[in-house]
Amino acid sequence: MIELTVNGATHRVDVDPATPLLYVLRNELALNGAKFGCGMGQCGACTVLVDDRPVFSCLYPVSSTAGRRVRTVEGFGTPAKPGPLQQAFIDRQAVQCGYCIAGMIVRAQALLERVAHPTEQQIREHMNPSLCRCGTHMRILDAIRAVAATGELHRAAEKGPAS
Template sequence: MTVKLKVNGAVHEVDADPATPLLYVLREDLELNAAKYGCGLGQCGSCMVLVDGEATLSCVVPILALGEREITTLEGLGTVEDPAPIQSAFIELQAAQCGYCIPGMMMSAQALLQRNASPSDQEIRDALRTNLCRCGTHMRILAAIRRASEMMSAGAPSNRRAG
């Protein structure tokens, strides 16, 4: 069956079973590989994307449930030449160790910052509660999200596509 999805501002037609999880379509059909397969059960956050600006676990959402909703992946936030504030902050503060969880962390943080430009540390922790990191870079991740908040408040270019 052909399903239309709006991803990173562009409409894509994919030939897939409507029950296929969004993660598989993103990675296999659209070759957008930032969202990672972690647990496949919606428990680790590695597959996080934004759907209409809300953090969404793409491994458990069937493509049929998305309709014409706007899907944003990490690739849709910025580019190597022009990264979004959240991407710049994670790079600046070296908030990644192995990097596997980082795309999901950034997407959860992006959703938070879109609805709350100046979150408290507790609000950041709450927003990341579905994202697991086993490398121990939690303090750098928190610092990077605070830095992105500062950058966005100071007028750094914000996410052009999501929410």
């Protein structure tokens, strides 16, 4: 039995410790935001945050989550009340097929929580491991810039997790 904390909730799952976190999130916890893209950590569709650091969940063994905080795109907002990045992606029509978007939002969230107002170069370098095959990169970058301009995610991160 493995215990892990995802989006503030503790779960116990009976899986092999070597099971990739992605499969536990999708198959055991029904959190389907993170997608299986390449299975090699090269596309970013499976990105989640572990202790506020973006990781490729397709390569990350669930046993490595012990004592760590896992956050997925589902933890950033709801369909009725999207989080700031989710809303910016909607407003700027940054979603084409939607496959990469959860990973893009998660990766951008990590940056904006850490750096209040990142430069264009910081944004592009940070987002580099995530691929959008539909070509909406410019709209994705625009959405990230819009939220970065507010500093909202950085201020929220400084306050710490909500209780």
